[in-house]
Amino acid sequence: MTSHKKILIDLFIEHHDRFLSIADxxxxxxxxxQIDQTTIYRAVQNLEKNGLVESASTDKGHTGYVLRHSDHHHHHLICTGCGQIVSIPCHPDLWQDVANQYNFQETHHKVEIYGLCEACxxxxxxSSP
Ligand SMILES: [Zn+2]
Ligand SMILES: [Zn+2]
Structure with a gap:
């Protein structure tokens, strides 16, 4: 493991409760x-490829990365105003009920909820009249 990777992983562990952009x-x-954004970007891509971090993007093209919780499945609330991404717990019963109704055997699912955070x-x- 290179020292750059180690530094990035430490940052992800320290800020495990929020998504971090390359700029963050x-x-x-x-x-x-000394690490430039290109180097950070490449290192983070590598971490994602290896399954250590996961990403989510907003409408505005913000991409955030967070340490992957393998034991803790969850979903995301994504603010289209400021790009903030919040992890929320999953309610698997809801999807299972829907899948059952259609006689569909679920293997996995991905849900991202877009909207505006409280501040936005x-x-x-x-701003509206
Ligand atoms: Zn917002
Ligand atoms: Zn879920």
């Missing part, structure tokens, strides 16, 4: 460590 990671790199809803209200 770049800002969090400790002082005195307030901005939206202020």
């Amino acid at each position: 990671l770049s800002a969090l790199i400790p002082l005195g460590v 809803q307030k901005i939206d209200k202020h």
Whole structure:
């Protein structure tokens, strides 16, 4: 494992409860460590390929990365205003009921919910007439 990879994994562990963009990671790199965004991007792509992190993107093209919880299946609330991504717990019974209704055998599912976070809803209200 290269030291760059180690630094990135440490950042992902430290911020395991939120998605980090390449820019976020770049800002969090400790002082005195020289890693440009291209290097971070390549390293993160590698981590994703190896299943250590997972990504989600918003309408506006923000991509966030987070440490993968193999033991903890979850979904995402994605704010299209500011790009914030929040992990939410899954309610598998809901999908199983739907699948059963269609006599469909589910193997896995992926759900991402798009909308506006609390802060962005307030901005939206202020700006509308
Ligand atoms: Zn927002
Ligand atoms: Zn689920």
